[in-house]
Amino acid sequence: MTVAENEINKTTKQNITPVVEDYLKAIYSLRQTGETVRTAALAVRLNVKPPTVTAMLKTLADLNLIRYEPYRGVELTESGEQIALEVVRHHRLIELYLVEALGFSWDEVHDEAEVLEHFISEKLEARIADYLGNPTHDPHGDPIPNLDGTLPETTANTLADFSPAAREVRVVRVRDQNPDRLRYLSEIGLVPQSTIKIVAAEPFDGPITIQISKKKIALDRQLARLILVEEMKG
Amino acid sequence: MTVAENEINKTTKQNITPVVEDYLKAIYSLRQTGETVRTAALAVRLNVKPPTVTAMLKTLADLNLIRYEPYRGVELTESGEQIALEVVRHHRLIELYLVEALGFSWDEVHDEAEVLEHFISEKLEARIADYLGNPTHDPHGDPIPNLDGTLPETTANTLADFSPAAREVRVVRVRDQNPDRLRYLSEIGLVPQSTIKIVAAEPFDGPITIQISKKKIALDRQLARLILVEEMKG
DNA sequence: TTTAAGATTTAGACTATACTAAATTTTGTG
DNA sequence: CACAAAATTTAGTATAGTCTAAATCTTAAA
DSSP states (O other), X not given: OOSXXXXXXXXXXXXXXXXXXXXXXXXXXXHTTSSXXXXXXXXXXHTSOHHHHHHHHHHHHHTTSEEEETTTEEEEOHHHHHHHHHHHHHHHHHHXXXXXXXXXXXXXXXXXXXXXXXXXXXXXXXXXXXHTTSOSBOTTSOBOOOTTSOOOOOOOEETTTSOXXXXXXXXXXXXXXXXXXXXXXXXXXXXXXXXXXXXXXXXXXXXXXXXXXXXXXXXXXXXXXXXXXXXXXO | OOSOOOSXXXXXXGGOOHHHHHHHHHHHHHHTTSSOBOHHHHHHHHTSOHHHHHHHHHHHHHTTSEEEETTTEEEEOHHHHHHHHHHHHHHHHHHHHHHHHHOOOTTTHHHHHXXXXXXXXXXXXXXXXXXXXXXXBOTTSOBOOOTTSOOOOOOOEETTTSOOSSOEEEEEEEOOOOHHHHHHHHHHTXXXXXXXXXXXXXXXXXXXXXXXXXXXEEEOHHHHTTEEEEEOOO
């Protein structure tokens, strides 16, 4: 906190609307890909037009939630990231809760969580986390941020990048939210914690062939990039 | 459906915002008291100023959700009431769910439900109702509207009006949402399904004395009016 | 190194929901 | 039954978040 706060720019609870939370979450998630976060990408992600994004970026900058360089891109400030992580925590807790407590399947939970994440109280969040035994990962294998805004350790390679030495690997995470693809993956048994064998990988962008309980399956390279695996230990 | 629909006034899903739902619910609940529903009462209930209510009443009338007579009052149309009942159903299912599944106490659930009622999907509503065994009453004893918009049978007198013949009665419903009063009532054991004995009632607006498991308690007349009881059968 | 294409921002407008101050209608009292 | 008090509506304004069209900046290619 080296920057002086003035009356005009003070971030209050009221300023943090669901829309603001969505922008922060989008910036957070686009940043994960490594690229600088630009207006166009945010517009696509949030389903609004670029001028709308520009207007909101100014607001967020005024609230000290992002650092905004016109024409160049944005990044979250410390407090912006805290809020993004809170929302992500809500999202992933809700997803897991719907699966564990109410019998939802993993392809159904995203849309529901996308809404509810903005509206559960601290108390409800705590009860849910408690019920679930303070879990570290959601049904997709995504890490659930801790209450203090730190992330649980996650080390994994994507299935696409993993050197294909006919090795057995464990699926730890599936970074996809498309219900149809998720249903397909469930069907073939490719879900977090399952074990698969990498059989062959075409060079460049060709498909990757894996084996799941005796069945061989060719996976699109793009899809393989969304699947995180780790080497079996022991 | 005798009134012709025109393009301008068509009610769409999008028109039904959380704010609209709150107005419909408020009209529904104020109507229960018998009085015609006026602008001032709505303003108090919804925590907005009267001109704000007037503006919204015009909108609701345009959407065919209410019948609005300027200066005289409003009532819900059939479709307005359907929406109000859906929201009430959500509210009460959520309250009961929080108590049954997540260990909330009855004084904690109202505020949480007040928000979430607007945001749960049909699917989540169904799973919750299912989990609870399609209940007919929430933790306050309030009836939960059915999916088709009908209300389960509820016959009861208020504790204030019940003829005090030293009779044993069963508490069926507590129409109060104030957390402090609800905690007090829990403390003395006055909750839905408990049995109490009416010992004495002062005339007019004096207190009513009741007995709960050997303890005599004087209850404010106004509070007694919020407590619904029925005669013990058998 | 100029310039055209692409990305971004500015300008101006719209909708939903809220407000205050002023005008109007209803109601209750004498 | 007249008129003051109370309730309600009208008029005009504000804010959050969105849009389209036009202007401007950045970048990549000739």
